[in-house]
Every structure is written in C-alpha cells, then in structure tokens.
Amino acid sequence: MGSLAWAALRQRVRPSDAAVEAPGPVVTATVPPRPAALVADYVRWAGGDPRAWRGRVPPHLFPQWGFGLLNQTLAGLNYPLAKALNGGCRLTVHGDIPADAPLALSAHLHAVDDDGQRAILTQRLETRLTDGTPLQTADLRVFIPLARPTGDRPARRPKPTVPVDAREIAWLRFRADDGLRFACLTGDINPVHWIAPYARAAGFKRPIQHGFGTLARALEALNRTLWAGDTRRLAVADVRFTRPVVLPARVGVYVRGDQLFVGSAAGGAAYLTGTFHARD
Numbered sequence: 001m002g003s004l005a006w007a008a009l010r011q012r013v014r015p016s017d018a019a020v021e022a023p024g025p026v027v028t029a030t031v032p033p034r035p036a037a038l039v040a041d042y043v044r045w046a047g048g049d050p051r052a053w054r055g056r057v058p059p060h061l062f063p064q065w066g067f068g069l070l071n072q073t074l075a076g077l078n079y080p081l082a083k084a085l086n087g088g089c090r091l092t093v094h095g096d097i098p099a100d101a102p103l104a105l106s107a108h109l110h111a112v113d114d115d116g117q118r119a120i121l122t123q124r125l126e127t128r129l130t131d132g133t134p135l136q137t138a139d140l141r142v143f144i145p146l147a148r149p150t151g152d153r154p155a156r157r158p159k160p161t162v163p164v165d166a167r168e169i170a171w172l173r174f175r176a177d178d179g180l181r182f183a184c185l186t187g188d189i190n191p192v193h194w195i196a197p198y199a200r201a202a203g204f205k206r207p208i209q210h211g212f213g214t215l216a217r218a219l220e221a222l223n224r225t226l227w228a229g230d231t232r233r234l235a236v237a238d239v240r241f242t243r244p245v246v247l248p249a250r251v252g253v254y255v256r257g258d259q260l261f262v263g264s265a266a267g268g269a270a271y272l273t274g275t276f277h278a279r280d
Helices: 002-010 036-045 059-072 178-186 196-201 211-225
Strands: 027-031 085-093 103-114 118-128 134-145 167-174 234-241 249-256 259-263 270-278
Touching: 027 059, 036 059, 036 178, 059 085, 059 103, 059 118, 059 134, 059 178, 059 211, 085 211, 167 211, 178 211, 211 234, 211 249, 211 259, 211 270
Parallel strands: none
Antiparallel strands: 027 103, 085 134, 085 234, 103 118, 118 134, 167 249, 234 270, 249 259, 259 270
16 A cells, blocks of 8 residues: 555546546566565564575565556556555465565556446566566556446445355564564655554554565465465465455464465454465
C-alpha cells in the first residue's frame, strides 16, 4: 500500500474517458545486491532462520527491490489511486536469488479488469540476473472501488473464513510496531501501517499490518513446519488479502491440501487465503 500511496500523491489523472491499455509500457532497472544485514534482519522479522537463507535472498522480499519500479507502471492512470488496496499476489519462484548479485528488473501493467463498479489492476514484476536468467515473477493485484451500485444492491458475498477442517501449522504474533518494522525493512512506508491517527482516518481502529508482511510470515511458517526448514521448496504462492490484520494481533496459519489461510481460528475470519505449490 505504500507504493500505491506514493503513486496516488504523484498521480495526474487523465480525462475520465481515457482508456487504460494493457499490457502497458515496460520499465526496467538494475539494482545492487541487497545488504546482508538487512536480509538477515528481515528474515528474523518474518520468523525465519537467516542461516537457512545463507547466500540467498527470500523471494517474498520482492517489495524491497520492486515497489519503486512498480510505482512507475501506475503513473498517469485515470483511476483514483488514493482509494486503491492491495488485493493479493501470485509469486512464482524460478530459481535461487543470490545474495551477492545485482538484480535486473522489469515491470509493467499486465492486465485491467474494469466493470464500472471496481477495477482490478494486475502489475507484473520480473526479477532476473543481469545475464537474463529468470529468478521470480510477481503478479500484484490492486483493487480500486469506482462507484456505488445503482438500483437494487447485489447480495453481499460472505466474508472468507478458514475452513473448519484446515490444519493449524503455526501461530503468528504481530507486535503493535510491526507495521513500522516492516516499513523500515522494505520501504513500504504507507502511514496506515504505523501512524495511529492516519489509520483511524482511513477507517481502522489501529494501524494494520502490510498484506505482504502477513504473506512473508505465512511462507516462513510453511518453510519451518511443512518443509523442515528447506527454504527451496516453494514454487508458487497465489494469495488474496481478504481482511486487514489490525495491530497488535495473534493469528494462525492453516493449510488444507494445497490451500493456505491466515486467520483467527479454524472456522473463523480469514485475513489471507490462497494456494501454494511445492517442488518435490
């Protein structure tokens, strides 16, 4: 949401009848290796073991190197980006991300789904080595409300819940300052995550955790519990951020087959839902 907030501040809205074309222009950059101390601090924050990532960077750290470029893919769009919410992402891991190598990035607006009531913008971030070797692909979904329905209101969809037969694999404890800690580690500095008056003005009781922070904690729980600390098993994670995690919080990580949930309890409210696939 920090990238969206920054893009909204810089936004110059085009005329309302201007079409948004997708795929959009590709923007590129090359970034230096991530600082080793930052990677270790981030892994510890996410609940992982830095030794398990020795010489490599977790793929779920992509907001730290990718959000600046992703901002540029939203420049000039005729959508109210100040209302935008992170809806989720699909993260596909192609190979190890070496800790000592620069990363070649490319990003573009990949797809637009606009039904007049809401728009879902999909941004794609590709991370490669400078020789072109693919490392990962991140597809981020941005949800933007556009207009209230007219006439009869459609029936509300039931809010997502954790299935009652899902298996709990871990509990996550988010501190009151975890929004600020994640912001400092990744640069996603939207104040809704760490400034209480701003969060209240946005409609929340207290600051809320970043969706990508919740995802990072959930993926490290998979590494610890399902894969016995093997950090190379994740191939794909495709998730939706379905409710904000209001800080501080204690939430559970649940699995059912290849389904992943973060929620209050089996049968209770779900904050994240999705699927994951592991390598053999």
